[in-house]
Amino acid sequence: MVDQPKVPPSGGSGETPARPAPAEGSTAAPSPKAGAAPGKPVAPKPALAPEPWSSPLLDELQKGFPGALSNATVFRNLPSITLAKEALLGVCEFLKSEEGGGYTLLTDETAVDYPKREKRFEIIYHLYSFARNDRLRLKVLVGEDEKVPSVVGLWPTANWLEREIYDMFGVQYEGHPDLKRILLPDGWTGHPLRKDYDILKQDVAWVQANLGIKSGQ
């Protein structure tokens, strides 16, 4: 099963939002359903896919940054906005300010790799506003050779998070004060959380040179 290519989730760059192979109702019961009692209460049917999001905040963002927002959806109560890379810092600054909702806490920043897409990385930001008790997800799509503007200036906590993304995915940041590996050693080659980095793969040369062992396995 492992080498079978997974279909990346929809909602990104221009791919058709096709459902993957086991599409006949993923949450519904699989095949041996026929014998089950018909009146049995099954789990309530929640939305199966993200829905379009509308809110005053989104209207304001669209007014302030025309053309920068490409996809605003909500799934399981968490709105998610896809941004143009160029608008990222502006949008973040606005969201952090009081009139933008006061999203002063960057709880998380991470990346997801979709090797088949034209822009293979999604950089994900999760923001939290104490004033509104509200969360928001921002997404920026970047290609392999593109640099992402760093948000360390706005949220110092992004320092380590962006270093981790650089370490694990090889995403380059622009304006990061100290972009180097954080979990893996400096001399390591490869970025393990990329999809084309096999789970058993390792930097054999580094391991032999530094640990004096043939293999970590």
Add this chain to the structure above:
Amino acid sequence: MPVTLERIPGHEERVILSMGPQHPSTHGVLRLVLELEGETVVRALVDIGYLHTGFEKSFESLTYAQGITLTDRMDYLAPLSNNLGFCLAIEKLLGLEIPRRAQWIRVLLTELTRIQSHLVWLGTHALELGAMSVFLYCFREREDILRIFELVSGQRMMTSYFRVGGLALEPPLHWLRRVEKFVGEFPRRLAEYETLLTKNPIWLRRTVGVGQISAPDAIALGLSGPSLRASGVKWDIRKAEPYSSYDQFDFHIPTRPEGDVYARYLVRLDEMRESLKIVRQAMAGLPDGPINADAPHIVLPDRESMKTSIEALIYHFKLVTEGFHPPVGEVYQTIESPRGELGFYIVSDGSPKPWRCHVRAPSFANLQALTKIAEGRLIADVVACIASLDTVLGEIDR
């Protein structure tokens, strides 16, 4: 290969000191590089990654149900909190509602986990500042809680007790008696620790005014949990975004305005009392009913029904060999772990294995504040600062 600090020209007299990774007070394998002028820390550099095991990569090659066992090992002092966060994230993805009894048992056990985790923190914190006896007492009480975990799940630490859709198994008969015994005794024990520390002049000299951080700085650095509340920010995810029926429990959020090591100490002590309150309420009102959601395509059937029902047998086979298929989508679920905001970001492509599972580890963000709170302090204070942030390297290095 090891990370080091560059010397600043003109300050050749300063000593560059490597502290760790095998230093007892760095809680696991944390390494600090300190630049010292006399005994004062001028610059501090945190070097992590010694415990990197690639959890996030492993998640992608395991089914959702198998992934639970990884979460135990991330924050190994609070395995049940991690189980809970992971299960809630998947349940959110599935849109699965779980029975009240399971929710209440989850609350009860995660609050015991919080007490247990805080006990390890208190014991080691005190030990590092020279109060040996507190360590022994804390580990004695912690053992009581671990025995309860063992009774319920069969494991002291790597419990994997919460499963997608409910619990792994029904707790044994009379297990609440053990909890009751602990809850009855613990307030007296807590008072005992307090007599040893809270007004102890040496303890006060080592902690009051040490490692201060203001609320805006703490937020900017992404601090959460007790470390943030000790800087005066009244924010607890159990109250702000209640999960697992926390909204039905009555408890306070302890905060302190000072933001120093002592404040973090007091906040955690108060938190143990509040957790105890929640445990009492959960025990008193524990509902009856099933412990698993009625979702045969997600929850494993019980062994008895497999002997008589062909559907149960087929579901079991499907779940064990293949796993369940959640809808395509992505969720972010947070819980208040003993260390702060623990978040699971799961991207599903509809297959039985997550496309991506990222963990927002509270310790990772909290540890980043160490440089800020330790610089300019004495080297002995660094030890107090590390302990007061209560980090677990397992979830930092993941």
